[in-house]
Amino acid sequence: MTGRGQCMLKRTVRRSHQLSAESIAKYLQTWCELQMSTTTVRRKLHGMSFHG
Structure with a gap:
């Protein structure tokens, strides 16, 4: 996974954590x-470090 992919993944989880x-x-x-x-x-x- 590229740096862009990790950034998009993190952003997606922060916006909609459910x-x-x-x-x-x-x-x-x-x-x-x-x-x-x-x-x-x-x-x-x-x-x-996103758990749950």
Whole structure:
């Protein structure tokens, strides 16, 4: 994942913190044109200290 991808992931979670990992992956794929699996989303969020 690129720096842009991590930035978009962090921004998406901060804006709408109630989304599931699957919803976040679909959002990034649709609007940001980033290909990312649900597992990758979970792993990256955990690495950025987003838990729960």
